[in-house]
Amino acid sequence: ETGVTQTPRHLVMGMTNKKSLKCEQHLGHNAMYWYKQSAKKPLELMFVYSLEERVENNSVPSRFSPECPNSSHLFLHLHTLQPEDSALYLCASSRTGHQPQHFGDGTRLSIL
């Protein structure tokens, strides 16, 4: 139990669907992150929010849209994804940008 909860754990969707991934932490952390893990590739940072403001957008396509309504919740809205977007999506949080990150268990996303 890391204190970071992600839902759903698994998601299968068609390319025309719209879905959202949810991440929740009650660790009192101020920074939250979305990462993508594709097979045989390193963990790839997608977005960073610090104090609910987006501070990093790592050249992610606009079909991925993050939302951070408060310091405890982070969403990743998905729209018209491509097959190459199939991956494990991990959420993490940290007290500040320089502290160790606490990860959720991830959402395994499959695009049909």
Next chain:
Amino acid sequence: ILNVEQSPQSLHVQEGDSTNFTCSFPSSNFYALHWYRWETAKSPEALFVMTLNGDEKKKGRISATLNTKEGYSYLYIKGSQPEDSATYLCASLTGGGNKLTFGTGTQLKVEL
């Protein structure tokens, strides 16, 4: 070094063996080096965050060293146990920002 590189990619050792692996990272504009352990079907777990050249950190049978001038860190495991089987990730933080750049990891399998 432009990216974070880890070697070896995978490693099989016998129970009781001591082992070590390497993380190479860009030495310019260095801020911090993170180590994580990622067991199958679990979330990555922070082991160490290191910032100072020459720093050495220890957690039970696992220790790590840091050389910021030449851009490398070693992770050591003394007396490996089957429960040490996992992928060990390192990640570099540069410029004091929020963006961690991960290596592809070293996959360790400890056999009885």
